[in-house]
Amino acid sequence: MKHLIQHGLMFGNLFHVSSPALVERYNRALQHLTGKTTALTDFHVDISGYSPEIGDELGDDLYLNHKGVNRQFILLSTEQKGAPLLNAQFSVNRDILRRFIVDNERQLFALTATDAVAGELVNSVFEIDSPARLFDIHKIQIEADTTKGTLRHAAHLGALVDRFKGEDDGWFDDVLIAEMITTAKQTGDITRNPVTLKHEAFGQDNFWTAHFGGLYLFQSLAHPALIASGTKPTDELPIKYVFDLDERSRIAKFLDYNDLVEPVVKARGVDGEAILRQKMDFIAADALAAKGHDLTGLHRSKLRRLTAQHASDLPPEYEGLAAMLRWADSGGKWPRISSEHPAYFYSLRAADTPDRDLVNMLLAELTRLDIRQLFICHKALFYRLYRDWPEAKRAYVVQFLANEYAVDKAGARDALFGHEPDMSGDDAPLGRAGMPKVRARDRLVERVGPWGAVTRERSR
Known part of the structure; x- marks a missing residue:
């Protein structure tokens, strides 16, 4: 594989993490998400913050993607939006991460200036132990915050401000005012610089997954089907048509009908x-x-x-x-x-x-x-x-x-x-x-x- 790497055809466009500040932020986020840290002082990360060097160090290529479900991510810079997604278990994950970064680029730029943003692509399934579980996945939500909880504190401060403005005796509530001042030291002035991220739900009805030898699921089409790269699943599935790659005529008709x-x-x-x-x-x-x-x-x-x-x-x-x-x-x-x-x-x-x-x-x-x-x-x-x-x-x-x-x-x-x-x-x-x-x-x-x-x- 070295020829691919030398020509930038493998592990290309990864984000280089080399400064002590970025390494320290990465370790804080990694500890927050997984309870682990890295001893490396120089490594590369993909769009999700996964590093092949750290994966090798930990002996776990899925250290940010436990059981291949609900991928976690660490953002050190908005520049990661141009990086690939390595070890992808679902075809839609990179597009979701890139869209999240682009939609929130200004806020993420400000947040990553002093801290890492850590989060997770969350769906309703935490373990895929059978192909039937794939049919329970319909949308992906993104949960994210800095390692210091900036967004959580900002939301709390917003609620305190609403109380202060809405309560008749807010001006005389010393405990409330003291809590507002303490929280504002962590978030800054949220009235001038609101700290929020758009957390859009992303649909996931048609996708590829690496699970079970590779499966292509098309469930929102007029003529839905599941296509297996390897052996066809033998489980009872909530879909009528299941093909493998050897069933060329059936796949051709499926593509044509839709x-x-x-x-x-x-x-x-x-x-x-x-x-x-x-x-x-x-x-x-x-x-x-x-x-x-x-x-x-x-x-x-x-x-x-x-x-x-x-x-x-x-x-x-x-x-x-x-x-x-x-x-x-x-x-x-x-x-x-x-x-x-x-x-x-x-x-x-x-x-x-x-x-x-x-x-x-x-x-x-x-x-x-x-x-x-x-x-x-x-x-x-x-x-x-x-x-x-x-x-x-x-x-x-x-x-x-x-x-x-x-x-x-x-x-x-x-x-x-x-x-x-x-x-x-x-x-x-x-x-x-x-x-x-x-x-x-x-x-x-x-x-x-x-x-x-x-x-x-x-x-x-």
Whole structure:
């Protein structure tokens, strides 16, 4: 993994804790949350305050996430909002933490100037001992305060001020006034500088969890389902449809029934053909590395020449995408390939829905040879698979991600997963009779899907 770390592809963008003041604040917060402290004087933390160095020191990678539920966090700086979330047990946790920091950035900036803010992502479940318990999770609340209880004291002072103003003899209550003065020494003037944080409840109906080998739960859709990365749960669950990753046709129908995906070649605002070519390069690199070819420093043109020389070694995923590319690029024969074909899910991306990131994560797991989508959308799986790749593939992947992805992460994500406005409306170029111009190819894709095998029926 050292090559990933050296190129900033693992443990990148972590917040560096090195000053004695920050270490002391971190230890206060860590003691407050877990009863533990660290002897380290220099370490890095993610968006939640988890440190891989401290995890190694304590022999516990979940020291801020006991049993993988109700993640605790330590904020030393609002700069942590740009850090990743390591050892994530739920797909929504990083988004919730980032939104909390952004929504309260001004207040958190002031609070972390003198203290650490410690808290917890709280839901109604404290232990997930069976898959059925996942269905009890519907929203996440954030509880947070400084280690000195600044927010708690501010709320108490506010109540005292209300009493002082509301009681007829408040001016003569020496005990009340003395308590107000004592509390104000801890909080400052809350009338001029109110100390409050927005504690919004975040919905969590559709999510991925690392529990039970990895599960994707879609329970708020018109056609809900649970999809297991490993063995399907055998427990009785409050959901009708449960799939595993081998049930490709059922997953394809689930995605289609809920309008969760769209063909890459139909996607607005992206170069679908270029994306298909890049996916084919990734698939070819995997096949060539497995055959012992050295891919070090291999540029795209040389890779494609080498691919042509070893065409017989290419897997069906490559051949399927090649057929799609011929059709998209030059009007070749329509590729009638079913959803059972290994290339099918490579032709799709998530549609513009609130569950876009979760769907792209699922697609990354279904298309593991697309190393770019795997790295962007499912890092935990990427790192796990990386350990078993041949050295030739590791070198190729690190070179590609460092040279072509990391230099413009935002641009790459937008090119792959961004969504342009629907051009079938008023802004679309007009053809005869004032109707928007729609290519015959787009109409065909809309009618039958990218391969023509998944029906558009709305009943099961």
